[in-house]
Structures are given as C-alpha cells and as structure tokens.
Amino acid sequence: MTRPALILILALLLTVPLSLLAGRVWIDPLHPVIANATVILVDLRLPRAVLALVVGAGLGASGAAMQGYLRNPLADPGLFGIAPGAALGAVCAFFFGYASQGVLLPVFALAGAAGAMALLALIAGRTGSVALFTLAGMMIASLAGALTSLAISLSPNPFALSEIVTWLMGALADRSWHDVAIAAPPTALGLALLWLAGRSLDALSLGEAAARSLGVEPARLLWLMVLGVGLTVGAGVAVAGIIGFVGLMVPHMVRPFTDRRPSSLLVPSALGGALLLLVADAACRVLPLEGGELRLGIALSLLGAPFFLGLLLRMRKGLA
Numbered sequence: 001m002t003r004p005a006l007i008l009i010l011a012l013l014l015t016v017p018l019s020l021l022a023g024r025v026w027i028d029p030l031h032p033v034i035a036n037a038t039v040i041l042v043d044l045r046l047p048r049a050v051l052a053l054v055v056g057a058g059l060g061a062s063g064a065a066m067q068g069y070l071r072n073p074l075a076d077p078g079l080f081g082i083a084p085g086a087a088l089g090a091v092c093a094f095f096f097g098y099a100s101q102g103v104l105l106p107v108f109a110l111a112g113a114a115g116a117m118a119l120l121a122l123i124a125g126r127t128g129s130v131a132l133f134t135l136a137g138m139m140i141a142s143l144a145g146a147l148t149s150l151a152i153s154l155s156p157n158p159f160a161l162s163e164i165v166t167w168l169m170g171a172l173a174d175r176s177w178h179d180v181a182i183a184a185p186p187t188a189l190g191l192a193l194l195w196l197a198g199r200s201l202d203a204l205s206l207g208e209a210a211a212r213s214l215g216v217e218p219a220r221l222l223w224l225m226v227l228g229v230g231l232t233v234g235a236g237v238a239v240a241g242i243i244g245f246v247g248l249m250v251p252h253m254v255r256p257f258t259d260r261r262p263s264s265l266l267v268p269s270a271l272g273g274a275l276l277l278l279v280a281d282a283a284c285r286v287l288p289l290e291g292g293e294l295r296l297g298i299a300l301s302l303l304g305a306p307f308f309l310g311l312l313l314r315m316r317k318g319l320a
Helices: 003-021 037-070 082-095 104-124 130-153 158-168 177-196 198-204 208-213 218-240 246-257 262-286 296-319
Strands: none
Touching (some): 003 246, 037 198, 037 246, 037 262, 082 104, 082 130, 104 130, 104 177, 104 218, 177 198, 177 218, 177 262, 198 208, 198 262, 208 218, 246 262, 262 296
C-alpha cells in the first residue's frame, strides 16, 4: 500500500471517533453525562459517519477514474449524466408520492441511475470513443436536468415541492443503518469495477491509439467505466441526494502525492473522498445555525466553486 493511502487511513482512524462525538450535543467520552449517549452514538451518528465514508469513497474514486478516462482534470462524475439521472428518479418518487414508502425513494434513484447508464452505453456504442462518451453524458445530464426542472414546476402540492428541493440539496441527516445497507453493496461493487479499469486507464493516458496497441479493449473499458461510475454515484445520490464537487476536488488534492498514474490515484481518491465527506458532515452538524444544520450539498458547493475557479485560473496561467 502506498504512503498517501496509509496516511489517509490513519487520518480516517483519528477522524471517525471525533466525528461521533461532535454535534449540537457534544459527548464527552470520559464523562458521558447524557443519559441516551449510547443511542445517539450507535443509532444516529455512527450510521451517518459510515454513510459519509461510503458515499465519499464512491464519489472520490469515480472522479479520479473519470478524469483519467477523459484525460481532463476538470471532469466530474456529474458530467456522465449518472447523478442527474439518479436525481431524476428520486424526484419522480416525490412527484408521484412514493417517497413516503421508505425503500422506494432509493429504489427510484437507483433506477434513474441505471436508466442513465443504459442510455449512455447505448449511445456510446461498442467503439468506446471518449469523445462520443463525453457528448452522450452531457446530453443525458442536460435531459435529466430539464425533466427534473419540469417535475419541480409541475409539483402537485407545496409539500412535494419542498421535499424535492430539500432532497436535491444533499445531506446525510436522519440517515440510518438501512441507508447504509442500500448504499454500501453497489458502492463496493462499483469501486471494484473502477479498480479493474485502472491499468487500462494508465494505458489510455498515452492516447487511444497507444492504448489499443497495448491491448486495451475500448468496449470493455467503456462498460467498466459506465458500471463503476454508475454504481458508485447512483448509490450515493440514492441515499444522500446531490453532493457535488467531491469527485472534482479530491483527485487534485491527492494527485501531487502520487506518481500521477490513474491507477495509483484511485485508492487515495476513495480514501480522500471518505475523509472529506466525513469532515464536512461533522462541520455541518456543529455550525451554529438557526432552524437546523447546513445542508451538506450546499457546504461542499461553497467549497467546490472557489476550488474550481482556482483550477481554471491556474490552467489559464499555464496556457499563457
């Protein structure tokens, strides 16, 4: 295991216990004066922390894989159309009144992600062309976004509208072990598929022609990317809503500490994404805001937008 991965694992081992103690109600492990401290830790904060690790790992790894596949440092998982497709599925659950039936909300979200994955693979075809793949993803994202806006504008009642808008902001509040059970298996499978694509992504960094000469099968790599990103991102959106910029920021944060090969970036990006989401979620809990806590999706957007602008300015200086 590489040194960056070991450092990130150590940081996670230190951060997870601290995140369990932090919140509107702080828990002192040496003097637990709160009567229901065990319930708060085991039933409320622990599943939330585990879910942050799962969702963050999926978003971080998918961002690193996507940047390697598209050979674009500004690529983000939302560009594939998978996240907008999952969001559209969840919005349909709210629109038709199925969201109140527990498991149906993530089922609709995963179905939306699966539909976006299938459409992406159908349009991109068997050639595995990166350019066609990118354009297809942008088209699907635009279509899903338009349909989501249409559902919001035609919302049957103010309650459904409020639920849709709140869910789209992204958050890990009020999540349980049930949500962990929904998100963890597809995320683990997606991470495994992205890891299998690692060596092919290394070859692709030399160019499509060179990758073919090294034995890379474009169609196989395309399916690994579609399924891997679809499962990781779709599972995250299914349980937490839209949480952006993780897949964009984390690979850039850990890349200077690796040899910059896509395969060597996947594991550190997964660990870095888990750490970022865990810290951001804990910060959202402890911020003194009236009327509830800051939504996680909003907090990461406030971090991600300046980060993205900084990348653009740095790239502009490099081109000057």
